Amino acid sequence: MPKISQRGLRMPQSPIRKLVPYAEEAKRKGIKVYHLNIGQPDIPTAPLMLEAIKNYNVKVVEYSHSAGNESYRRKLADYYKRLNINVDYTDIMITTGGSEAINFAFLSTMDEGDEVIIPEPFYANYNSFASAAGIDVVPVTSSIQNGFSLPPIEEFEKVITARTRGIMLSNPNNPTGCLYTKDDLQELKRIIQKYDLYLFADEVYREFCYTSEKFYSVMELEGIEENTILIDSVSKRYSACGVRIGALVTRNKNVISTAMRYAMARLSPPSFGQIAGEAAIDTPAEYFETAYNEYLQRRNYLVERLNKMKGVFCPLPKGAFYTIAHLPVDDAEKFATWLLKDFNYNGQTVMLAPASGFYATPGLGKTEVRIAYVLNIEDLSHALDCIEEGLKVYPGTLIRHSKPVALSV
Amino acid sequence: MPKISQRGLRMPQSPIRKLVPYAEEAKRKGIKVYHLNIGQPDIPTAPLMLEAIKNYNVKVVEYSHSAGNESYRRKLADYYKRLNINVDYTDIMITTGGSEAINFAFLSTMDEGDEVIIPEPFYANYNSFASAAGIDVVPVTSSIQNGFSLPPIEEFEKVITARTRGIMLSNPNNPTGCLYTKDDLQELKRIIQKYDLYLFADEVYREFCYTSEKFYSVMELEGIEENTILIDSVSKRYSACGVRIGALVTRNKNVISTAMRYAMARLSPPSFGQIAGEAAIDTPAEYFETAYNEYLQRRNYLVERLNKMKGVFCPLPKGAFYTIAHLPVDDAEKFATWLLKDFNYNGQTVMLAPASGFYATPGLGKTEVRIAYVLNIEDLSHALDCIEEGLKVYPGTLIRHSKPVALSV
Known part of the structure; x- marks a missing residue:
């Protein structure tokens, strides 16, 4: 039998999806599984998207321009202008999900063996795209104790080498819910300029910030216009993950023209999705207000309940719809697997994403899980019941054997 | 300004799309451009696909399984069974276009510096995906004089090295229209077995074969079941290129499970497209008969007219909807550019794909173009008028200065 590639074998398994077979097995046994592992909200997709698809009348579904339909890019430029991000439509390339945007950005700016610095824990798929491209992720560790705020700028500077090509951020942060401030970004700008690095910013959750401060984009930073690369997606903004x-x-x-070579190789982004994406831009403010209020309520409920559980600690996320919680268990991955394989509470269980896969440093995050608050309060309460009851009877639980873990914010 | 990656700079520009800016400029000047450069048929998309999208009633467009919807994969397995390709639905991964399938196949089976042998000329984007993955394409040259038939098997064996991991084929062939026979594939099987290589086969044009022989898939070859990897797409079969x-x-x-790691990183293939793709499987035979007859008529018309032009030679393609033609010009890329930039015939011109981009050997294909017969006979006739008239007045034409080029089939 011919061999698998070494890079294929090195590809990290998604911490979000690798337990899927256990969840499928649990469902086959008739157990209801609450998915808190994946950022798949139950919020209705922006109705204008679905309407646009229903009204899409063409005879032939053709390839589009490799950078996406011009009409869509022009509308997207208007959307960004309203956010104080002044870009021309030629600065925008439509991609198959934010995933492809990350992939194109990495391939266009970094070679095999180059390094990108990312505060950890970080969205696990950054690791996957880096691994696929032969790029090394160099982590700078943030801490649950201060709500995963941006590590001191010196920590970034310490790990810069001759191979460092950029710094990557997700803001608001997936998986931590941390929100980097304008001051944080101004700090980062200094070293971006000093070392002439790229600043990759995944800002797909910008509509979901729960503080009084206005969200500040890296695209607003002056003087590093040619260093900043924004990653965007319709998935979370319009609750349209499957649109890609x-x-x-x-x-x-230069980055756009290089990315265009990769874009041309795959011909074009999906046509149906582009029609939906373009229509979505006219989504009225009420849609976002409803979603925002819903997420805010869920966050508050989730964090309060988690912190009331013995041995559990969860900082208050300020944006996006995730949090990382510390659990009183020997190994969060074992616990998450056990919840699916060997546990149910009244015929129900919960799927969590073990946080270790969101860290690049081996051994970190072993007692943490990422929780996505993407389910309505009722479902969320059932899911939390499962966590609470599970922690009591899980064979590797620490709450019977030790004092509650002392952690402060 | 931070630097572009070396691999980005090395990425070949698509011969199919790199002249697009000239075509756009011509259109802005009011010139009608006939696109024979790209496999974008004017045949209506299979109606069941568009109906399915119109009837798609969901509240939330969710991520799907990373390998694609199970219901779709099961129906696709049935479709393959009808073609004598016996696979289970778990042997199938739905991808974002055939492009992503190639990408996943390459990354899962080859490392940087590994080699894949491909008869040239070949679909240019194989080069792009290989380049993006750091894989070297080793060409085995086929010749316009014998209709680009499969080179002798010894030619393949000659270029096998310790880094060779596979052989790639497009059958029916894009860009040549050549159709490899069962005997050809049995020959290839010998060296696939002997060296334990992968056999990657892009068979997206299987419904369009214009000989009396039944199309034979590499998936029918016995004894190399674990070596064969099939690339498929709905784009051409159902005239649905934009569906991706x-x-x-x-x-x-092992290949499927490795590819799944790449698939999980990008989460899922497009949901709308999957709905359309699943519906397409029930497309009635009449749809294919109509399309088939249309392509056959176009092919015959195109090849006859081309071969009547002074100095032009075009073998008869036996499948797909492309042909490679030799033109009496100094440089086909210059000619194709000139057609867009400096020429029009009654306010019309034509866009061709210079064939050099379909060869890996430098210097080959310099007087050849790929022509896609994707337009109706009337448009095709206007496009051919443009080629014919263009050849008379193009500054680098050879037909005024030399005898017609003598080439035999």
């Missing part, structure tokens, strides 16, 4: 439409946005013309 | 749905099909479980 994202965008790569940069004022650096 | 393809498939990676292999009975090699």
